[in-house]
Amino acid sequence: MRATAFGLVFLAIVAAAAVAAPYSVSYYQTEVLILFLINLILVCSYRILTTTGDWSLSHVVMMGVGAYTTAILSKYLELSILLTVPLSAVVAGLVGLVMVTPLIRTRGFGFFIASFALGEFVRLIWVKFRDPFGGPRGMIGIPNGEIGSIDFFMPVPYYFFVLIIAALCLSVMYRLDRSRIGKTFKAVYADEDLAESVGIDVPRYRALAFVTGTFFAGVAGSLLAHRLGAVDPKNFDINVMVYLIIWIVVGGSATFWGPILGLAVMTVVFEVTRPLLEWRPLLFGIILILFLVFMPGGLESLFTGLRERLVRRRGSEGEG
Amino acid sequence: MALLEVRGAVKRFGGLLAVNDVSLDVEEGEIRGIIGPNGAGKTTLFNVISGALPLTAGTVMFRGETISGRKPSHIARAGLVRTFQRNAMFPKATVLENVMLCRHTQIDENILKAVFGIDRAEEERNLARSREIIAFLGLDGFADEQAQNLSHGHQRVLGIANALATEPKLIMLDEPVAGMNPAETDMVTDHIRRLRDEWGITVILVEHDMRTVMGICEKVTVINFGEKLMEGTPEEVTHNPAVIEAYLGSEEISL
Numbered sequence A: 001m002r003a004t005a006f007g008l009v010f011l012a013i014v015a016a017a018a019v020a021a022p023y024s025v026s027y028y029q030t031e032v033l034i035l036f037l038i039n040l041i042l043v044c045s046y047r048i049l050t051t052t053g054d055w056s057l058s059h060v061v062m063m064g065v066g067a068y069t070t071a072i073l074s075k076y077l078e079l080s081i082l083l084t085v086p087l088s089a090v091v092a093g094l095v096g097l098v099m100v101t102p103l104i105r106t107r108g109f110g111f112f113i114a115s116f117a118l119g120e121f122v123r124l125i126w127v128k129f130r131d132p133f134g135g136p137r138g139m140i141g142i143p144n145g146e147i148g149s150i151d152f153f154m155p156v157p158y159y160f161f162v163l164i165i166a167a168l169c170l171s172v173m174y175r176l177d178r179s180r181i182g183k184t185f186k187a188v189y190a191d192e193d194l195a196e197s198v199g200i201d202v203p204r205y206r207a208l209a210f211v212t213g214t215f216f217a218g219v220a221g222s223l224l225a226h227r228l229g230a231v232d233p234k235n236f237d238i239n240v241m242v243y244l245i246i247w248i249v250v251g252g253s254a255t256f257w258g259p260i261l262g263l264a265v266m267t268v269v270f271e272v273t274r275p276l277l278e279w280r281p282l283l284f285g286i287i288l289i290l291f292l293v294f295m296p297g298g299l300e301s302l303f304t305g306l307r308e309r310l311v312r313r314r315g316s317e318g319e320g
Numbered sequence B: 001m002a003l004l005e006v007r008g009a010v011k012r013f014g015g016l017l018a019v020n021d022v023s024l025d026v027e028e029g030e031i032r033g034i035i036g037p038n039g040a041g042k043t044t045l046f047n048v049i050s051g052a053l054p055l056t057a058g059t060v061m062f063r064g065e066t067i068s069g070r071k072p073s074h075i076a077r078a079g080l081v082r083t084f085q086r087n088a089m090f091p092k093a094t095v096l097e098n099v100m101l102c103r104h105t106q107i108d109e110n111i112l113k114a115v116f117g118i119d120r121a122e123e124e125r126n127l128a129r130s131r132e133i134i135a136f137l138g139l140d141g142f143a144d145e146q147a148q149n150l151s152h153g154h155q156r157v158l159g160i161a162n163a164l165a166t167e168p169k170l171i172m173l174d175e176p177v178a179g180m181n182p183a184e185t186d187m188v189t190d191h192i193r194r195l196r197d198e199w200g201i202t203v204i205l206v207e208h209d210m211r212t213v214m215g216i217c218e219k220v221t222v223i224n225f226g227e228k229l230m231e232g233t234p235e236e237v238t239h240n241p242a243v244i245e246a247y248l249g250s251e252e253i254s255l
């Protein structure tokens, strides 16, 4: 009871801060916040896959599928942003469905490598097919989008648009995580043989997690394409994928909040280390290794550890 | 027609014939014992019947339908479930959550339903039934305990609870009382009998401990080196020279 009340207060504070934020920071910082919200959708969507134990290396490419879909739909078909975002998600989900069909036959390291190969294959298609994907230089001139008279060229209106979409996506992903299906994903990870023996169709659930994750990655990609106004294959290469992995490793993936925490912390680290220039990837690599070695549960494990200790103390006090 | 009909089951691991031409008929309402020395192929027989491993040759029929070649999850939906020789469970989940997670055969899953929480009545039904299963097996005092914190004996019983959650017609138990003390063993033996008598579930029991098998099974199948050595009442089996030989040949007979 007290926990939910605390949660509601916390949520209200976050909501208030999110609404006030663009009015108290510079345009540049608003752009950073927009990127943060897009990455928020991305990292939470990636966690869906990881709950079944499938650490895909193609997730950023799936975001790219959403981005390219948006580029084509809004440039050539001049569809409204209200259509490009959901349609890009659907297309990313469908491409995810096609990809997961062979991937499901692999597990663990095999899945890791096979997903990378399939992702590179998709990127190769973008590079090779100048029409309509623009080849190695990608596509430019993607409209920023507008709703009625609200032009999303300016960062503040777009910030609010992305904020609403992110809130929507995160609440759906949160409910999914708490639902029977979300628990089944974790059961598949915990003991695949047991899960299958009690009637859980393990490949089907892994596929469901993959497709759901890629669907939301498609949303993130679409929002990104509208903001950048341009997409190219390098936006979605393995370097970006490594950042995604760093966020989720730093935060942890056991709870819904871990990846969010990781992204928030690493976004701040990213911004304050801008002066380091080309040394920054080295720093991030070191951070990744340090976390893998010394805190494999991520930052969230500090909180879950604290909670467990509190519960245990309360328990022993009760006995005493 | 028997509830379960195994015809000429063969399972080969490279050069090893772990199950060699085993045929088996289990009637509805039976408690069937399967005994044999370590490495005889009992667990492998469970694996091929439940679909965990593909058969090299032979067929398995359940309720008149061929189930060999199907996935374990489909076979579980058909009403045939097995437990594991190891303490299989979802360790971080509580006892109640474990049983709830294992009720997939009873649920028509759908992502929209899950996200928007439409079917509350179904969830309530599952909760009530899960509690019933837990109480039936005497785990009600541990419903909110994390599975990994249970004693060995309770973890073995949770394995049975998880299997029962699928609402099986036939349950195959792989050494359910392994590592239990005599009091726990008696309790579990009693649960198994009640499963059949009160819930009408047919039971196949793989057991190393002869005393347990002799106490509750009407009919026993003896397996040795992957082959069916004989089949009969506990009385017949224990007095059969070949069976005594098989057990004495490998290890002590625990009677």
Ligand SMILES: Nc1ncnc2c1ncn2[C@@H]1O[C@H](COP(=O)(O)OP(=O)(O)O)[C@@H](O)[C@H]1O
Pocket (backbone or CB within 6 Å): B013, B016, B018, B036, B037, B038, B039, B040, B041, B042, B043, B044, B045
């Ligand atoms: N997955 C496997 N791969 C190779 N050999 C196996 C496998 N599973 C079991 N075996 C072998 O098959 C034989 C029968 O094993 P098992 O069915 O576990 O015996 P039991 O349960 O009767 O003790 C043993 O020799 C064992 O080593």
Ligand SMILES: [Mg+2]
Pocket (backbone or CB within 6 Å): B042, B043, B044, B085
């Ligand atoms: Mg065995």
